[in-house]
Amino acid sequence: MSNIPSDLKYTKSHEWVRVSGDTATVGITDHAQHELTDIVFVELPDVGRKVKAGEACAVVESVKTASDIYSPVSGEILEANRLVVDDPALVNSEPHDSGWFYKIKLSHPAELNALLSPEDYKKQIGG
Amino acid sequence: MLKRTPLFTAHQKLGGKLVEFGGWEMPVQYTSITDEHLAVRQAAGIFDISHMGEVTVSGSGAAAFLNSILTNDIRKLAPGEGQYTLMGNERGGVIDDLYAYRLSGEVFFLVINASRIEPDVAWLQAQAAKFSSELKLTDASHNYAAVAVQGPRVREFIETCIPGESSSAMRVGRVTELKKNEIAGFHFEHGSMLVSRTGYTGEDGFEIVGSDEAIRHVWDALLAAGQPFGIKPCGLGARDTLRTEVCYPLYGHELDEQTTPIEAGLGFFVAFDKGEFNGRSILAEQKAKGVKKKLIAFKMTGKSAPPRPHYPIWVNGANAGVVTSGTQSPSLGIGIGMGYVPAELAKPDTKIEIEIRGKRFAAVVVSKPIYKKPSP
Numbered sequence: 183m184s185n186i187p188s189d190l191k192y193t194k195s196h197e198w199v200r201v202s203g204d205t206a207t208v209g210i211t212d213h214a215q216h217e218l219t220d221i222v223f224v225e226l227p228d229v230g231r232k233v234k235a236g237e238a239c240a241v242v243e244s245v246k247t248a249s250d251i252y253s254p255v256s257g258e259i260l261e262a263n264r265l266v267v268d269d270p271a272l273v274n275s276e277p278h279d280s281g282w283f284y285k286i287k288l289s290h291p292a293e294l295n296a297l298l299s300p301e302d303y304k305k306q307i308g309g
Numbered sequence: 310m311l312k313r314t315p316l317f318t319a320h321q322k323l324g325g326k327l328v329e330f331g332g333w334e335m336p337v338q339y340t341s342i343t344d345e346h347l348a349v350r351q352a353a354g355i356f357d358i359s360h361m362g363e364v365t366v367s368g369s370g371a372a373a374f375l376n377s378i379l380t381n382d383i384r385k386l387a388p389g390e391g392q393y394t395l396m397g398n399e400r401g402g403v404i405d406d407l408y409a410y411r412l413s414g415e416v417f418f419l420v421i422n423a424s425r426i427e428p429d430v431a432w433l434q435a436q437a438a439k440f441s442s443e444l445k446l447t448d449a450s451h452n453y454a455a456v457a458v459q460g461p462r463v464r465e466f467i468e469t470c471i472p473g474e475s476s477s478a479m480r481v482g483r484v485t486e487l488k489k490n491e492i493a494g495f496h497f498e499h500g501s502m503l504v505s506r507t508g509y510t511g512e513d514g515f516e517i518v519g520s521d522e523a524i525r526h527v528w529d530a531l532l533a534a535g536q537p538f539g540i541k542p543c544g545l546g547a548r549d550t551l552r553t554e555v556c557y558p559l560y561g562h563e564l565d566e567q568t569t570p571i572e573a574g575l576g577f578f579v580a581f582d583k584g585e586f587n588g589r590s591i592l593a594e595q596k597a598k599g600v601k602k603k604l605i606a607f608k609m610t611g612k613s614a615p616p617r618p619h620y621p622i623w624v625n626g627a628n629a630g631v632v633t634s635g636t637q638s639p640s641l642g643i644g645i646g647m648g649y650v651p652a653e654l655a656k657p658d659t660k661i662e663i664e665i666r667g668k669r670f671a672a673v674v675v676s677k678p679i680y681k682k683p684s685p
Contacts, residue, residue: 219338219340220639223613223614223615241666243614243615245342245346245615245639246337246338
């Protein structure tokens with residue numbers, strides 16, 4: 183049973199978003215880390231890069247496969263989480279907390295309305 | 310419709326994550342590839358290998374026939390012994406790599422790759438048609454299921470699941486008396502099984518072939534008996550990382566019909582002194598004059614994403630080849646892999662680079678196997 187915090191928004195491709203003013207923090211969901219298991223490498227976007235919603239901008243690798251991470255929202259990367267680069271297993275152990283991927287300055291805050299609610303995400307993953 | 314092994318329900322109950330592999334629905338992992346991998350290195354693991362193919366070859370000409378189509382020398386096998394060998398075409402390319410066992414005088418048992426059953430059987434039949442002696446060739450793949458139980462502690466509990474003395478092939482008083490590459494038949498209440506001391510992990514272990522019912526029973530029995538020893542059910546993910554660490558080739562990755570055993574570094578399994586066999590002249594020439602491409606093993610030397618199949622290999626700033634197998638090594642905690650490069654670049658300690666998503670990362674050619682078991 184996956185943990186789906188109620189204060190986050192979600193994407194169909196298993197990213198989560200935590201909004202604070204005009205910035206958002208992005209990571210991958212507990213369900214995603216559970217499906218991937220054994221995360222051994224994380225590649226994050228450079229600070230200052232401008233990304234569009236739906237754009238592949240990070241990579242997470244398990245022993246078996248490499249998976250693209252798609253930005254849930256458009257904007258400019260403000261910060262990338264060095265902790266998960268140095269210790270990728272954090273994504274497995276704390277996917278919604280210290281396992282976050284990057285912070286982004288929202289350029290189109292209205293995009294947030296298109297994201298999934300915790301209830302919708304729960305339905306999507308069959309939880 | 311994907312094929313399912315007789316252990317399909319067992320995989321579901323154990324929470325196995327099922328994926329398509331060579332037309333089969335197989336578990337890629339149960340809990341974690343790393344945990345399953347380390348269980349096999351340190352204790353024990355059990356794998357469903359029912360998708361593998363089995364062919365029996367018998368008749369007065371069986372040994373001579375097999376020696377004309379396989380690279381290793383089948384005459385070296387006494388009843389109850391097996392060998393790794395390759396089946397090649399006239400150009401020296403590999404049709405499949407397999408295990409050949411002599412069960413008795415002129416009765417042989419071949420264990421072949423799941424993805425190669427159809428081309429192998431077609432090739433064997435075509436070759437047999439050209440062969441004059443008496444020969445019986447049977448694709449028994451549908452009759453058999455199989456498991457591999459692997460790891461240093463397997464010998465401590467396997468006897469409780471496969472008790473008593475053998476009844477065919479190698480005669481032993483107990484299953485643990487089998488030596489590496491030996492095979493024996495055992496009877497038990499759910500049928501009979503062929504048990505060989507072989508595997509695809511670099512660890513001590515056994516492979517067990519039998520009827521669906523026998524294999525379902527032995528799977529449950531081994532999981533139960535192995536529990537105090539730390540046995541884990543293991544999927545194809547761990548099977549792949551284990552074999553990559555010890556540089557066992559996988560057909561379709563290191564081996565194909567355009568690649569020879571000499572290029573793949575498998576010359577040890579080519580017996581030039583046994584007489585004529587398919588591809589012999591090309592293989593002999595390669596052995597004498599050298600090969601153009603050669604299979605290397607490598608380790609990443611700095612922090613990088615794991616290498617993966619098809620990533621380009623660079624040497625001295627030039628594109629030199631391609632990765633055939635690559636993964637994060639659970640035992641070593643670094644990226645490892647294999648690939649083909651021009652022979653002059655294949656020496657251990659050669660500095661190479663692996664291109665990962667457009668960037669190049671440092672690696673070094675190492676001697677095989679990449680993972681060497683710590684001496685006890």
